[in-house]
Structures are given as C-alpha cells and as structure tokens.
Amino acid sequence: MREVVIKTINLTKVFGRLVAVDHINFEVYDGEIFGFLGPNGAGKTTTIKMLTTVLRPTEGTAIVNGYDIIKDPAHVRQSIGVVPQEYTADEDLTGWDNMMMMAGLYGIPKDVAKERAKELLEMVELTHAANRKVSTYSGGMRRRLEIAMSLISRPKILFLDEPTLGLDAQTRAAIWNYIKKLKEEYGMTIFVTTHYLEEADMYADRIAIIDRGKILAIGSPKELKDRIGGDIISLKTTNDDEAIKIISNVTDGILDVKKVEDEIRIKVKNGEEKAPAILEALLKNGIRVTRMSITEPTMDEVYMEITGRRMRDEEGSREEVFAFRRTLRRARS
C-alpha cells in the first residue's frame, strides 16, 4: 500500500450562494503526479488554495503531509511548495533576489540558500538571467522562475496551479519536463491542476476530473479510458432521433448510444468491424449518414463521457483569462 500524503475529508468551500467545492474526497499518494482536471470555474484553484492554507474551508478539512490544514496550517506551509496561477515574483527585483527572498521566508540559512538558489536556477536554465530584473523576463522564463522559487525549501509536495496556462507548446513541454524531473529525481509528490486534457493524459500518474465543485472520476489515464470500454463511433445523419432508435434496436454488440451536442456517439467494441453494419442498418431505413468517424478513446472522449460536454466549451472563459492577464501586464509596465 502506498503512503497517502494528501487526504481530503468532505472538503467544501461556499462563496455566498456559489458552492465552489462540494464535499470532495480524494487521496494523493507519495511520489505521484496527481492531475486535477477540469474547466475554468470547476473549483480547481479553490481546492488548491484550501490545500495550501490560503483559503479556509467552509466545511470539512484535509490532511497534507500528516498535518491538518485547519488545525496546523503552519506545519503544512513549511512542508509544501506552491506555484500559484498568477506570476508572483517581485518584478522590481532580480531573479536571484526573489530566490533569496523566498529562502528568507522559509527561514533557510543564507549559506544553504545561496547554494540551493544557484542549483535551482541552473536546473530551470535561468542562470544567465539571475541578475536581471524579473520585469524583463518572458512568460516562459517567469514560469520557470516561479517553479524554482517554490523549490527553495525542498518541499515534499509541490502544488502547481495551471503551470502551462498561456504558454506556447514548446514551453509547455519544457515545463512538464521539469515537473517530471522533480518526481523522478527528488521523489516529490506533485499536485497539478490543468485544463489541457492532453497534458493530463501524457504526464499525470493519476487524474481526478472535477466539474462544478464535484469530483466525477479518479484514476490513471488508462483506467479512465478503459472505462469507456471500447471505441467511439461518431455520426451525423439526416435524422438523428430516428437513427438512435434504429441503432439501439437493430445492431448487437453496441454498448451505448447517445446524442452529444450535434452528433450521435456510439460506444462499441471493435469499432472498425461494427461501423459497416451500422451504416447498412441506417441506409435500409432510409437515413443518410453525412459524417462519420471512429476513434480510440482519448482523454477528450473520457471527459465528454463523464461530464456530458466538451472541454472546448470553456474556450470563451479562457479568452477572458488572457484578457485579464494582458490588462495586468499593461498595468505593471
């Protein structure tokens, strides 16, 4: 049995009438990358803020590194590192100054701190920029500095809130490589939120899918995909309602048929073999298929299966986040 390092017990946060996090229960094991996946506003950041003792739960509690977040927040803070969603480094100071400031806040003696800061800046490839003001850094550099800053205390658990938000694909991959390195080289437990499905799929050991404050599923990416139990055939037809009736009655070996948004999703074993039979049955009843695809389950499918909608529904609010960021950047300069 693996050691549990985070355990939430009916963790709940209510803002006025909005139940942001609704009695969630989960466990995170020692040394794993735990992905917290969900759209914006699902309760990811609220959960991370409660676990990192910045926000007080309305109800329930959590045990982090053996300490209760409500009764013993000081010990929790000493044993964790946090990379918040916003850039939090002091822009008017250099990268080096920021590292040393963090060390001071954790009470790390100067000689130890200097050595460690050097090593960490090396790891995130910022040694060349250490003596430059943070305001001159690019987005990727800033994110790397944020990660280095939160590692100065050698935390047992590292919390990252959307570490790749707003970064280009190449930088995103680089950030994830650092995260993997932390897990492999230091045995650190990583709790990371994201709304990029592919990232969770590729890098997380286990994933929790959260939506509207509730956890809908937990498991390894493979377990979650296996839940779907087969391939997905997506159809667009001239008469969807009739087609659904025909497919669920006529053909055998079909696990599930339902309409999601503007297409029919059919869950089957061996999609390649079943597809022709389905087409034939529909044609016989005078329904024409206008579009068809067969996919092996991806996290995208899993997400849709579990939440009943696509992740890209949230594109709009992601735009808002960027707009907010831009405003903030302008305000800073």
Place this chain on the structure above:
Amino acid sequence: MQGERRNLSLYHGLWTLTSRELKKWYKSPVILLLSIVQPIFWIALFGKAMNLGGLFTGTSLNIPGLTIPKQIIDEIGTEILKQTFGTTDYFSFLAAGMLSFIVLFTSMQSGMSIVWDRRLGVLDRLLTTPVPRGNILIAKIFNSVIRSLVQASIVLTVAVLLGMSFAPKINAIDFLGAYAALFLMSFGLSSLFLMLALRATDWQSQMAIMNLLNLPLLFTSNAFYPIKEMPNWLRPIAYINPLTYSNGAVRGLLLGISTNLTIDFLYLGLFALILSSIGIILSWRYLSM
C-alpha cells in the same frame, strides 16, 4: 528534507520582507531621486516664501502725524512672534513642522504597497509561506518608517543649509528624542494606512483615502500656526491630531519652544501601540483571499 536547520522564530521573514521593499526603493534611482527632491522643494519654496518673521520685523510703518522709531516697531514685532510661535525664528518653527509633514506624506504611501502586492499576486505567494501573517504587515510598517525617517533627515539637512537654527544648548539626546517622536508617529500612521488597505484591491480607492486624509491632517495640526491661534471648534480636533504632538516634541527638543514632552511622547507612544496592534490583529483575520 527533515531535520534541516531552519530559523522559524516568531520574527522570521521580518527582515527579509523589509529589505525586499527597501531594495525596490534604493535600487530604482528615479523613485529615490523624486522622493528626495520633493521634500527639498517643500522646505526651500514653501518654507522660504512663507516668511512671517520678515513680515513682523524690518518693515517700516508710515502713518501720517505719527512717528514711531523703527526700533520700537521691531520690538513689538518680535514680541508678537514670541507670543505666537514661541520663537522669533518662523523659518525654524516651520522647518520643524515640515519634519512631521514629510513623515505624514511618506507614511501615507505605505497602504499602496499592500494593494499592489495583492494585485500582482505577490501576496498570494507570501501567504503560502510559513511567514507569520503579522510579520507581513510589520515589515511594511518598518519599511515605511525607515523611508519616512530618511526623508525627514533630508528635510532637516536642507533646512539647516537654508538657515534653520537650533536651540543654543542642544545636544545629541535632543536629536535622538526628535527622531523617536517622528518614529512613533510614522509607526502609527503607517499602521493606520496599511490597515485601511488590508482588504482593498484597487489602488484608486486607496488614493482617494490618502487624498481625503492628508491635507486635513496637516491643517488641523500646529504645523503652520500654534493651536492657541485656532478658532474654538478647531482646537479639539488639533488636540486629537498626532501631528500636533510630534510637532510639539520636535520643536521642544530642537528649538527649545516650551511644550509638555511627557504628554507628547505618551500620546505618540499610545498612538503607535494601539494602531499597530489593531493592524496586526486585523492582518491575522483579513490577510487572505
């Protein structure tokens, strides 16, 4: 990870956070220069232009049919000045008041830094570290106090260069005392303005609060004129205003103008103690998201 030596005392992080803000100050030459130039302008332009001393002495009156010797006019003027301000040297009187004034203006800025820290996410980061919540506030108070005292020293230097004269028997302890009075007032005022900013997220309302309070605080004190010259309704307000007491202490110690130093320091001490205590208690409660 375990057993690592760490200095997690009650005060840890205090100096780290104070030096962080001081660094921002002395490492950006423009801000430093501006903050030095501003008090110089005040003392040089305002202090020298508002020369009440010159108004009462050295003028000659030409009233028809009446010949008053110049010596008598000067003596009367001097006596009026002495009665009103406790000294014949109005520039020195004003310069001593300027010290409190610059401390007030600098301390007021303290609230802004917490608003910016919140907006730029720095506060988010600080709150996840094991630094005691109260220390975040105390560090900001310290930073503000240090800046204020540096500014006051500049004003004092410039005032001396422009002709401010001290009491004849002045000694080092008098100077220390004057700085102690300014320290206490700055401590209290910084706490007050930080407290008002604890929950604020936008800097505009913070600016509005500052503008609402700065001139009234200045003009309801004895910075420009003594309390006994004030209308009756204004006097009680002047007696609540901490500036009145720091002016009293500084003038008493540096210029030898009679004042009750015990009351001055008692008031300033209580002012600093009470406001900083409230600030720290509020920071435990409100320094969160």
